[in-house]
Amino acid sequence: MSGQNESPYYFVPNPSRHPVTASIGVFVMLGSLGLWINDVDWAPYTLFAGLLWLLFVLWHWFGDAISESETGMYGKRVDQSYRWSMSWFIFSEVMFFGAFFGALFYAREIAMHQLGSLDFKLIWPDFSAVWPNEGPAQLAGHFKRMVPWPVPTINTALLLTSGATLTVSHHALRDNHRKKAIVWLAATVALGFCFLIMQASEYIHAYNELNLTLASGVYGSTFFLLTGFHGFHVFLGGTMLTVVLVRLIRGHFTAEHHFAFEGAAWYWHFVDVVWLGLYVVVYWL
Structure with a gap:
């Protein structure tokens, strides 16, 4: 630059x-x-x-x-275009997750209560409008719901910590402390990798011990779609940060010009915020 x-x-x-x-x-x-x-x-x-x-x-x-x-x-115009492009990309991701959160809200608060109303008692007399629900016909069989402890809570701590380490790394780069920025960014990538390992273990537990699969009614489908797509975004954000880390080690970026770092950081913080919503809505409510 x-x-x-x-x-x-x-x-x-x-x-x-x-x-x-x-x-x-x-x-x-x-x-x-x-x-x-x-x-x-x-x-x-x-x-x-x-x-x-x-x-x-x-x-x-x-x-x-x-x-x-x-x-x-x-120049500055290109830098501005990159910032606007990243902003609109993250906005599109907000709409993407908003659709899945909306589907979960519709299934829980509207469709389930309609199926449990008096109008449907003649069709499904044994249906109970309680979440999580196995569906009127229970085609997927009995399953257990996911609980917030221990893996989801540990993953929440991992992502929140990664957001803090990323912020420390960014401030270090702005202060021209490259080695410090590298160390804290490497810690961020490691925390994201740990998150993915923990999520994989959670999926194995769900399939093998809870009988909770993607076919387990609307609960199973919304759970795996929301958490699965979020995990993919963690992987994508971790890939971005890994590329930024390699570039930092190679001497790229300056204290004034480092939008690749900033863009990846914006994306990572967005992923953190989405997970907080998932943690509350999917695991606690």
Whole structure:
């Protein structure tokens, strides 16, 4: 970023092959997924190949963006566009999770009480409008609900701690203390990795000991969709922070110019906030 003052008003990159090559990978993945659903034997292999190709393209695409940034091609206008883009991306993620929280609210507060009303007693006389619910026909069998202790509470502590360590790392970078920033950012990544391990153990416990699966009625489907997608976002945020950590170790970023760090930090704090909502709504209520 040493050439910031000499950079153009707005950097316009040269024509790139990356959008076309990325679209090929996405096309192969989606086509293979459709074939896999229709029981084509070789479809899983082409799906995996398309995914590998997409990751390969993204590796080089982001590498070009990093190279442009480090050689001083990005001015203030580009920095502003990145900030707006990240803000809108996080907003879209808020709407994404809002849809799932809305589905959970509808199932618990509206649909369940309607099924338990007098109008439906002739159809399902034994139905009880109590959450969690096994459904009018109990097709998935009896299961036990998830409780907030110990794994969800431990995971809450892990994510809250990771938010604190990330903030310490960010302030260290702003104060030009690179080694301190590296140590605390590495601690953040480690805490996120521990969260994923704990969540995997929770899923194994749910399937093997609680008989709680994705097919366990609306409770099972909303539980695994909400927590599963959140776990994926933890993985995605951890990947972002790992890339930032590697760049920090390589000497990238300055105290004034480090939006990649800030963007990843925004995303991680968003993931923390979503988990707090999940912890209260899914495990306690």
